[in-house]
Amino acid sequence: MAKLLPDPLPILPFTAPAPGSVTLPGSKSITNRALILAALAEQPVTLRGALFSRDTRIMVAALRALGFRVETDEAELTTTVWGLGGEIPNAEATIDVGNAGTAARFLTALVCLRKGGVYHFDGDAAMRARPIAGLLDALAQQGASADSQTFPFTLRTNGLPGGTVTLNASASSQLVSALLLVAPRATTPLRVELLGETVSKPFITMTERMVAQFAAQALSDYAIEGDATAASYFAALPIVTGGRVQINGLTLGPAALQGDTAFFSLLEEGKLITRVGEWVESLGKSHKRGLSADFNAFSDTFLTLAAIAPLLDGPTKITGIAHTRHQETDRVAGMARELRKLGQAVIETEDSLEIHPRTLVPGQVIETYHDHRFAMSFGVLGCHDLHGNGQPWLSIKDPGCCGKTFPHFFDVLEKLRRASLA
Numbered sequence: 001m002a003k004l005l006p007d008p009l010p011i012l013p014f015t016a017p018a019p020g021s022v023t024l025p026g027s028k029s030i031t032n033r034a035l036i037l038a039a040l041a042e043q044p045v046t047l048r049g050a051l052f053s054r055d056t057r058i059m060v061a062a063l064r065a066l067g068f069r070v071e072t073d074e075a076e077l078t079t080t081v082w083g084l085g086g087e088i089p090n091a092e093a094t095i096d097v098g099n100a101g102t103a104a105r106f107l108t109a110l111v112c113l114r115k116g117g118v119y120h121f122d123g124d125a126a127m128r129a130r131p132i133a134g135l136l137d138a139l140a141q142q143g144a145s146a147d148s149q150t151f152p153f154t155l156r157t158n159g160l161p162g163g164t165v166t167l168n169a170s171a172s173s174q175l176v177s178a179l180l181l182v183a184p185r186a187t188t189p190l191r192v193e194l195l196g197e198t199v200s201k202p203f204i205t206m207t208e209r210m211v212a213q214f215a216a217q218a219l220s221d222y223a224i225e226g227d228a229t230a231a232s233y234f235a236a237l238p239i240v241t242g243g244r245v246q247i248n249g250l251t252l253g254p255a256a257l258q259g260d261t262a263f264f265s266l267l268e269e270g271k272l273i274t275r276v277g278e279w280v281e282s283l284g285k286s287h288k289r290g291l292s293a294d295f296n297a298f299s300d301t302f303l304t305l306a307a308i309a310p311l312l313d314g315p316t317k318i319t320g321i322a323h324t325r326h327q328e329t330d331r332v333a334g335m336a337r338e339l340r341k342l343g344q345a346v347i348e349t350e351d352s353l354e355i356h357p358r359t360l361v362p363g364q365v366i367e368t369y370h371d372h373r374f375a376m377s378f379g380v381l382g383c384h385d386l387h388g389n390g391q392p393w394l395s396i397k398d399p400g401c402c403g404k405t406f407p408h409f410f411d412v413l414e415k416l417r418r419a420s421l422a
């Protein structure tokens with residue numbers, strides 16, 4: 001467990017360039033998919049390099065509530081799930097999905113494999129506003145019935161007979177991924193016909209590839225990549241502090257499962273960073289021009305760029321992010337509000353933000369809206385030495401909310417700062 005942080009947490013700026021090394025936590029998206037796929041396997045599967053965070057603990061607790069045997073070893077970063085080949089042991093369970101989108105969507109589809117099951121789902125207040133209706137509608141076409149189209153709901157399940165279902169996944173790609181994860185266990189082939197446009201497409205490809213990995217052979221071990229979204233904060237750090245950071249555990253290239261690695265290419269093409277092996281290096285002051293990019297395919301990283309946009313020359317324009325208004329919080333509105341508090345000029349549309357850098361206003365407490373990405377993104381901005389004397393000028397409210405995906409984030413940042421002074 002991460003140690004208790006002061007709330008609000010003043011961020012100590014870096015007074016020297018940041019040469020240091022970080023090891024990424026395991027990917028949230030891969031860990032929570034692998035937990036589901038391991039539960040569906042015919043044999044025990046051990047996940048290695050697994051993430052231990054609020055979202056993955058929620059998934060483990062839910063699998064146990066459903067009757068699966070799951071053993072975790074946090075020191076070793078391993079989790080073993082005794083797969084039951086598509087059987088869901090418990091016919092009735094109460095499942096708390098917190099604010100984990102992956103758990104919410106994937107478990108809703110998983111329990112439908114059980115004939116005659118009754119499952120009571122609920123989550124955080126924020127989850128009650130997040131999209132699930134499209135998935136419930138698709139599952140209803142397979143014989144499941146829910147007593148509400150939003151959390152909380154009780155889901156009565158009837159197995160997955162297969163055939164064609166229609167799905168509107170314009171709100172979240174996780175609705176598609178949820179069906180794809182369980183489809184191989186349907187009685188006859190299950191075909192998903194998508195209605196309308198889908199967001200966050202690389203996450204659907206990740207699901208397809210992982211389903212194929214688990215289907216190809218009876219796995220006993222599965223290695224989890226480092227979290228590429230978490231890596232975005234350490235890609236941004238040298239832009240803020242100068243110097244370079246070594247990022248261990250990031251998988252790049254064609255083998256990479258995570259589309260969020262596109263953030264690195266964006267910063268490289270924008271000449272904000274350069275990469276040599278695992279090292280990410282700032283290209284220095286003269287190159288710090290604002291960027292324009294469509295973030296639809298890797299939107300979890302838009303907050304990382306938006307938060308450091310005040311330090312870039314000229315405007316930064318971020319498009320393709322309307323769907324993020326229905327995530328942990330309304331991320332577009334929240335980001336505009338926090339940047340304006342810091343004195344920035346922000347033009348907000350339904351699906352975009354344009355940030356025009358202005359002189360930063362010190363002494364602000366950043367509201368985090370129970371959203372880990374606000375805490376971590378503005379945590380990186382706070383590393384900028386605004387006053388030139390190493391004194392904090394920005395604080396983060398509820399910094400512990402980073403525990404959703406990266407419980408030790410602020411410890412890692414502080415270690416890097418200390419390393420920069422050595």
Ligand SMILES: O=C(O)C1=C[C@@H](OP(=O)(O)O)[C@@H](O)[C@H](O)C1
Pocket residue numbers: 028029030101102171172173174177199200203299300323
């Ligand atoms: O499938 C996944 O693991 C995810 C899909 C994306 O969500 P949406 O499809 O809701 O955009 C992403 O934002 C989320 O952090 C993880």
Ligand SMILES: C=C(OP(=O)(O)O)C(=O)O
Pocket residue numbers: 099100101102300327328373405
């Ligand atoms: C959108 C996110 O999470 P979730 O899995 O809850 O959708 C995120 O981690 O940025």
